[in-house]
Amino acid sequence: MEKEHAQARPNGPLAGIKVVEFAGIGPGPFCGMLLADMGAEITLLERAGGTFASQLFGGGRKAVANRGKKSLCIDLKHADAKRLVQQLVDDADVVLEGFRPGVMERLGFGPEECLARNPKLIYARMTGWGQSGPLAPRAGHDANYAAIAGVLDTGRHHGGAPWAPPTLVGDMGGGGLVLAWGIACALLEAGRSGVGQVIDAAMCEGAALLAHGLFNLEALGEWQGQCALDSSAPFYDVYECADGLWISVCPLEPQFYRTFVERLGLAADPAFAGQQYDAQRWPAMKVRLDGIFRSQPRAHWESLFADTDDCVWPVLSMKEAPEHPHNKAREAFVDIAGVTQPAPAPRLSRTPGAIRRPPPLLGENTRECLTQMGLSAAEIDRLVESGAVSLPRNA
Template sequence: MTHDGTERSFTGPLAGLRVVEVGSIGPGPYCAMLLADLGADVIRVDRAQGAALVGPNADFRTEVLHRGRRSVAVDLKHPRGHEVVLDLVASADALIEGFRPGVAERLGIGPDVCLAANSRLVYGRMTGYGQDGPLAQAVGHDINYIAQSGVLALVGRQGQPPTPPLSLVGDFGGGGAVLALGLLAAVWEAGRSGRGQVVDAAMVDGSALLAAAFHGFVSAGTWRTERGTNIVDSGAPFYDAYETADGRWLAVGALEPHFYADLLDVLGLDAAALPDRDDHTRWPELAKVFADTIRERTREEWVTRAAGRGCISPVLDVQEAWVHPHNVARGTFVDVAGVTQPAPQPRFSRTTAVVDGPPPVPGEHTREALAAWGIDPDVVRDWERDGAIRLADQPAPVPTQEGSLSDEAP
């Protein structure tokens, strides 16, 4: 059942894939969200007490990274807590955990015991620095991991400090997305070999991979190591953002000659009167001309002048992006229980991926999810009586129908 009592449907291309997610924050949940978005049946094992939220969020119902799965609340420090995970693992295709190396083993849910329970299991491990190496036991955040991989040093303007690119590169791109790819690759292989394995995903390694092209440029000597002096790092005046007359911003992307010619035409500038675009020493002069020119008109005036050309785009804020006609036509964003969020991606012509309701409250589906995965009801009652599992702290704050787990919550 979903939060409103309707049958949960797994309609995406990963329908039939079963994943156990041991609750964490950041990249692990993002990985699980990607899989759940595409139809995987993901059970999130939340802490019995003190389950964590990401960033400034204070409501599990609006925690977008938790969408698309059911939650069971388990006390992994209880003498029987590991039994819950191992019983789920027995019929799972994959597991996701984000502990520091060795913690899962101490809790009794490490890869050896899980693979003993299910030899075809793919055991996904998400850490900052990996399972081995001098920094394996170090703690950190996205900014620390992308600093270690060399990515952070590449991001920012000339003469300015490195600029953190949100938490996109370490947590989500180099972390969760790379782990999701690794899990699916290993599940594919297990389908042929009949053998599971451990997938070691580290945010340092994954963020380095995201920057593969730039590591290659530096190695080949074609990339200036001084930040903000190259073609796509804010160094080139024809690949940057400029303020408009109304205090908004315009994105200019005119790398190729034909795009550059279009840009000059839109701006009303004569190439013959401008510094040579290929002379890096004169880029600051060219940037000033562009900045002064673009500041003469509003953002929408420039967008109108550039219609049909690919050299200029408005810099939309998040709320503008939600309602832009193109994004609306594509269904890029969806509203789920009053929370606007990106729709599952990519698109599939037959096996449509959907978000079927808001994220769960920890423990909201404890009985339902365990039953759906074939766990003996008597065993579930024993766990509940012993305190190894619990139900949600409170009913879900939405109307319920007969049969929904919210009716059973204390």
């Protein structure tokens, strides 16, 4: 699979778009990965000591969010390095940064300075709270942003069943994905107007945006306690099986619910007959279903519902998911540099996304990037000697 994805592919829809990404953690790198998957040329500016992200998630080839990027190891505070960054920004379509408000300005690469030099530039800023407001200068993480957005509270569940995966709501969905959407919109508009702009993406606001449907239910007075989606309903929940594995049960529609109870032999049971959405029955129904699913291993329930539309599917671990027949058939996961990871998405018929290179080692492309900028070998050697840039170890 790795060999296949290393082969030449059609140019992605963002081919020719140049992005300067200031290395960070979480949603910023993920946003850059999405752009790289779709063909953008990403120059990743990394510092010699790496980042907290490289310590937490692993650096080099294991840093999945850096796939498709080139690593230029550079000291942003060095005078010579600043001139190099300015040159990169002058030639870029997008600048991507995820520092706290004010950091880029102090480094001399704030949006005012950069747009003055490159009026068509899209300056994409990723923060937890946004560039303004009382929380703007404060630290936070995924669950904090989801909490303030009113979204974390919606993940309540009785018991310790799998329900709310970490980092997805605030960091990746509300952060990186929303920022990538903003960049795509801004690039499209800049192509018409010839003028760039600044994108202020806040994870807190993105998390709230993802939860628009839940706010819809809240407005209708249908959220929490008697809602089909909040784990109150017996037909929208996860159940533990006899082997300690879990099954997801989601037959919301009446026609699916009807065949679901038939498969379980409950069609004539008074507790399951009648109105599916009679919330007064739900607690007793849930207890009954809990006992039923605990009576057999997960494989039994997979087999029982395999040919139905009853919306009953296994809760797979990250190790199991790549081996599921559906995921294998669609090549939903790929192996790059020995790391199994999700393939680019969504799928475009004419200009598909692709992983064009594995995640780079720290500074792996320093010399390549500087050469492409027009620097001679002697000039590069001088920059290395001064500490303005760094080459990979043993290079």
